[in-house]
Amino acid sequence: MNWVVSNCQYNRMPRCFIILISLLVIVLLESCFYYYLWSIKEEKQKTFAEVNSIVIQHLIIKDLALVIICDPSITKLSILKPYSPVNKPRECYEIVGTIIYVTVNQETFIFDLQPILLSIINVLTNNFYYQVILDNNRILSSNVEDREFAYSITYPFNSKNSLTIKLDYIPTSLYLQKFYKSFQLQFLYITIIIVIFSLLLLLGLFILVDKRYRLQKLEQTLIVMRRAAEFNTNYVRSCMELENNFQLPIQLTNTKTCTNRISTIELIEEITTYALAYTARYNYKIELIIIDEIKNVQLNINPIIFRQIIISLLHNILYFMRGGEHIKKLSIKFSNDHIHFTYDSFAANEEHMKNWSRGLFQHLANPYILDCEKIFQLLENSNLPYKVIPKQGKNEVLIFFNYKENIADVIKLKGN
Numbered sequence: 083m084n085w086v087v088s089n090c091q092y093n094r095m096p097r098c099f100i101i102l103i104s105l106l107v108i109v110l111l112e113s114c115f116y117y118y119l120w121s122i123k124e125e126k127q128k129t130f131a132e133v134n135s136i137v138i139q140h141l142i143i144k145d146l147a148l149v150i151i152c153d154p155s156i157t158k159l160s161i162l163k164p165y166s167p168v169n170k171p172r173e174c175y176e177i178v179g180t181i182i183y184v185t186v187n188q189e190t191f192i193f194d195l196q197p198i199l200l201s202i203i204n205v206l207t208n209n210f211y212y213q214v215i216l217d218n219n220r221i222l223s224s225n226v227e228d229r230e231f232a233y234s235i236t237y238p239f240n241s242k243n244s245l246t247i248k249l250d251y252i253p254t255s256l257y258l259q260k261f262y263k264s265f266q267l268q269f270l271y272i273t274i275i276i277v278i279f280s281l282l283l284l285l286g287l288f289i290l291v292d293k294r295y296r297l298q299k300l301e302q303t304l305i306v307m308r309r310a311a312e313f314n315t316n317y318v319r320s321c322m323e324l325e326n327n328f329q330l331p332i333q334l335t336n337t338k339t340c341t342n343r344i345s346t347i348e349l350i351e352e353i354t355t356y357a358l359a360y361t362a363r364y365n366y367k368i369e370l371i372i373i374d375e376i377k378n379v380q381l382n383i384n385p386i387i388f389r390q391i392i393i394s395l396l397h398n399i400l401y402f403m404r405g406g407e408h409i410k411k412l413s414i415k416f417s418n419d420h421i422h423f424t425y426d427s428f429a430a431n432e433e434h435m436k437n438w439s440r441g442l443f444q445h446l447a448n449p450y451i452l453d454c455e456k457i458f459q460l461l462e463n464s465n466l467p468y469k470v471i472p473k474q475g476k477n478e479v480l481i482f483f484n485y486k487e488n489i490a491d492v493i494k495l496k497g498n
Contacts, residue, residue, distance in 0.1 A: 100291065104284045108276055115272045123265050130209075130257055131233040131249045137205055138214070138247055139237060142198050146216070147239050149184050149193060177219045195221055209255040213248040303362045310359035313352050314448070317393065320386045321450040344379045344388055346416045352389075353396055353414065360400045366410065368403070373415040379483055383464045391460055392421070394452040395479065398439045399425045423479040429472040432458065 176183040182193040199214070199222045206212045211229060214222035231248035238244040251258050350372050361368045381388060403410045403425060413424040430438065432454075439453040452460065461468050461481065471478040 100284060100287045104280050104287075107283075108280045111276045111280075112273060115276070116269060119265055119268055119272075123261060126261065127251065127258070128233065131251075132235070134205060134210065134249065135233070135235045135247050138202050141201055141205075143237055143245060146245060149182055177216060177221070180221055206249070209251060209257050211250045211252055213246075215246040215248070217243050303358075306355055306358045306362060309355045313355055317352075317389065318448070318450055321390060341380050341382055342385050344381060344385045346374050346377055346379060349389065349392060350374060350416075352393065356393065356396060357400060357412070360397065364404055366404055366406065367408070368400075369409050369411045371411070371413045373413070375415070375417050379416070381466075381483060383466070387460070387464060390450060390452065391457060391464075391466070391481070394450075394457050395423065395454075395481075397446060397451050398435065398442060398454050398457065399423060399427075399479075401442055401445060402427050402430070402435075402438055418483075420480050420482045425477055426475065427477050429474045430470075430477050431472045432470040434472070435470065 180195040180199060182195065184191050184193065202212075202214065202222060207224075211224045211231070212222070213220060213224070213231065229250065231250045233249045234246065236244050236246045353372065354370060357368060357370050379388070399412060403412065410426045411424075412426070413422075415422040415424075435454040436458070439455070442451065442453045443449070458468065467482045469478070469480040471480070
């Protein structure tokens with residue numbers, strides 16, 4: 083069974099969730115405002131096209147209506163001026179190209195639409211593709227064929243005759259370019275406002291989440307501290323039962339020779355609690371990895387002695403690992419024949435460890451937490467062989483459980 087405990091774990095899901103929600107809000111707001119501005123743009127373009135159609139209507143529709151219905155007052159038109167009457171009789175109303183022939187009282191008049199069409203061209207040419215259709219006769223058209231026109235307005239004169247005006251914006255339309263620039267500026271301003279608002283909202287949410295995380299971390303630290311205090315009280319109380327000297331720190335003496343079964347599960351709970359409490363108190367980051375392959379240990383020593391060895395060695399290692407901002411790693415592995423400590427530190431042999439731990443009692447003020455010199459002495463007194471293996475950046479300490487094997491076969495490395 084494996085345990086991984088760290089005091090630097092941070093749940094990134096709330097932050098990722100907040101960022102995702104903020105991005106979705108930005109996209110949603112951008113889409114809504116874009117659709118709103120685009121709708122306004124389409125409406126204004128439609129209105130501009132309708133205004134131009136109305137201008138054309140005012141230019142020609144009144145006179146055309148009189149001409150097409152062959153009104154007797156045809157000679158009094160305001161814009162269309164007839165040519166002299168022709169002798170060749172025609173139908174009441176006939177269109178040939180841009181020429182309209184109108185017969186009134188058996189007298190035929192000729193109307194040339196070219197002047198009025200030039201006026202229409204001047205109105206439309208800068209902004210539109212266009213077609214003007216009079217009774218299915220295309221009297222005016224820009225140079226486009228088979229085009230789908232966006233805007234089409236029909237003005238009926240009577241049940242048979244009508245005028246149709248078709249318009250569509252050209253890409254180089256002055257009005258379109260001017261309005262598109264205005265649309266871009268509006269969208270840019272709105273985007274800046276939305277982004278600033280979203281960033282402020284994101285910052286506020288981050289602050290709230292961070293405060294909540296810190297509060298949860300403080301609550302967890304408080305729980306760990308209380309639990310560590312309980313373990314420490316029980317540990318000191320059990321040690322006091324075996325105490326037989328008053329030299330600090332107090333090294334217990336093994337008083338039992340029978341085999342004792344020691345639960346590693348309970349010991350691991352104490353180890354993780356002590357590690358989290360110590361690193362919280364002295365504010366450094368740690369990743370503790372515990373591998374348990376046995377669940378219990380059988381030894382010919384008192385369980386309290388074994389706990390003193392393990393807990394003291396743990397506090398010595400934590401004491402050595404202080405300092406720095408990076409995450410320190412401590413690995414503890416319980417195997418059939420040994421317990422293996424691996425921790426981040428400068429290369430340290432047994433003498434180094436003894437020298438480094440001399441201030442531990444003043445540091446912790448716990449009379450039952452031994453320094454390394456007394457730990458190694460207690461191991462020897464308890465017939466538990468050990469190894470200290472110094473490595474650059476990572477040191478190892480092994481304590482062997484198999485007391486039946488010949489101790490002479492176990493090499494105790496004191497380091498260079």
